[in-house]
Amino acid sequence: MKMSGGVEWALHCCVVLSRAGAPVPAAKLAELHDVSQSYLAKQLQLLSRAGLVRSTLGQSGGYVLTRATSEITVLDVVEAIDGAQPAFRCTEVRQRGPLAVPAERCDTPCPIARVMDSADRAWRESLRAITVADLVADVGRTTPAETLEAARQWLRA
Amino acid sequence: MKMSGGVEWALHCCVVLSRAGAPVPAAKLAELHDVSQSYLAKQLQLLSRAGLVRSTLGQSGGYVLTRATSEITVLDVVEAIDGAQPAFRCTEVRQRGPLAVPAERCDTPCPIARVMDSADRAWRESLRAITVADLVADVGRTTPAETLEAARQWLRA
DNA sequence: TCTATTCGGACAAGAGTTATCCGAGTCAAG
DNA sequence: CTTGACTCGGATAACTCTTGTCCGAATAGA
Ligand code: SF4
Ligand code: SF4
Numbered sequence: 001m002k003m004s005g006g007v008e009w010a011l012h013c014c015v016v017l018s019r020a021g022a023p024v025p026a027a028k029l030a031e032l033h034d035v036s037q038s039y040l041a042k043q044l045q046l047l048s049r050a051g052l053v054r055s056t057l058g059q060s061g062g063y064v065l066t067r068a069t070s071e072i073t074v075l076d077v078v079e080a081i082d083g084a085q086p087a088f089r090c091t092e093v094r095q096r097g098p099l100a101v102p103a104e105r106c107d108t109p110c111p112i113a114r115v116m117d118s119a120d121r122a123w124r125e126s127l128r129a130i131t132v133a134d135l136v137a138d139v140g141r142t143t144p145a146e147t148l149e150a151a152r153q154w155l156r157a
Numbered sequence: 158m159k160m161s162g163g164v165e166w167a168l169h170c171c172v173v174l175s176r177a178g179a180p181v182p183a184a185k186l187a188e189l190h191d192v193s194q195s196y197l198a199k200q201l202q203l204l205s206r207a208g209l210v211r212s213t214l215g216q217s218g219g220y221v222l223t224r225a226t227s228e229i230t231v232l233d234v235v236e237a238i239d240g241a242q243p244a245f246r247c248t249e250v251r252q253r254g255p256l257a258v259p260a261e262r263c264d265t266p267c268p269i270a271r272v273m274d275s276a277d278r279a280w281r282e283s284l285r286a287i288t289v290a291d292l293v294a295d296v297g298r299t300t301p302a303e304t305l306e307a308a309r310q311w312l313r314a
Numbered sequence: 315t316c317t318a319t320t321c322g323g324a325c326a327a328g329a330g331t332t333a334t335c336c337g338a339g340t341c342a343a344g
Numbered sequence: 345c346t347t348g349a350c351t352c353g354g355a356t357a358a359c360t361c362t363t364g365t366c367c368g369a370a371t372a373g374a
Contacts, residue, residue, distance in 0.1 A: 205352085
């Protein structure tokens with residue numbers, strides 16, 4: 001039960017991108033977070049495939065958010081990086097072994113799968129309720145203005 | 158984002174054990190589900206360490222539940238097999254890189270970690286709400302009595 | 315036109331999970 | 345009481361997936 005570590009980086013990147021008006025190259029984001037430049041690129045590619053960010057090639061290129069931060073939920077980012085498939089995957093054990101239940105009796109999902117599905121839904125709903133805009137607002141509230149300005153300066157350089 | 162596949166087997170075993178009055182050896186459980194005998198043993202060991210089942214050695218030995226099924230939640234089983242640590246683990250990225258936030262400012266958990274923690278809690282709460290007794294009841298409701306009796310017979314043999 | 319810069323997908327290394335084995339201990343029967 | 349066979353438990357390999365890295369194709373600007 002472990003989600004991809006890249007999710008954390010991706011969320012940070014989204015927050016940073018929302019502050020920068022201009023495209024930001026992957027290399028700068030990597031240096032800012034002091035993480036593997038090549039690996040972060042992979043995560044950004046995933047975000048790009050999911051349609052959350054758009055890449056601009058060539059000089060002064062980089063990544064930009066495609067939508068307003070209030071339209072990007074945390075769940076969007078998590079599913080883009082970690083995949084959208086549920087954590088629990090039924091193997092249909094009941095259809096195997098000497099006491100195998102015939103397939104025609106397996107039309108209704110079993111209680112176990114139902115519980116897991118319900119929990120997974122609750123988890124996703126909880127993540128869907130928060131948007132990147134909420135994160136940005138919270139960061140702005142708990143961080144001194146001078147630090148935010150310094151970050152913006154560093155990004156431009 | 159994938160939980161250990163052994164969780165499914167462990168839950169099935171708990172349901173089966175609740176039906177059998179006598180200790181059931183791991184080999185029988187494995188044959189019943191048609192899964193790797195040695196690997197299922199590992200899962201049962203984990204359940205044993207967690208205190209959910211008690212093992213009896215020697216002839217006519219096997220595993221027995223330690224508590225009533227109504228006192229065992231699905232979450233107990235999941236945490237016994239899959240571990241209790243949350244899926245998201247913060248790497249404290251904000252303390253690294255050129256814009257590193259000093260450690261003294263990191264006393265309060267950041268918004269990202271808070272969201273993840275909240276979602277994780279919702280997930281666990283959802284699993285905690287259901288007990289093995291509920292699963293058993295649901296199985297008894299959707300399965301014909303003759304099948305249940307056949308299972309009991311097979312276990313004794 | 316040319317160059318410097320960017321992303322994108324293809325390519326290894328490592329960690330974690332899955333699967334397996336045999337020995338220590340125990341209970342039941344004779 | 346002796347014997348015997350059966351049980352779990354932890355230590356041991358094979359495998360899959362995640363993590364991490366690299367270089368080539370395409371682009372914008374000079
Ligand atoms: S009982 Fe549920 S978890 Fe088990 S095999 Fe059937 S569908 Fe899957
Ligand atoms: S901002 Fe949150 S997720 Fe990011 S490093 Fe800090 S505590 Fe971890």
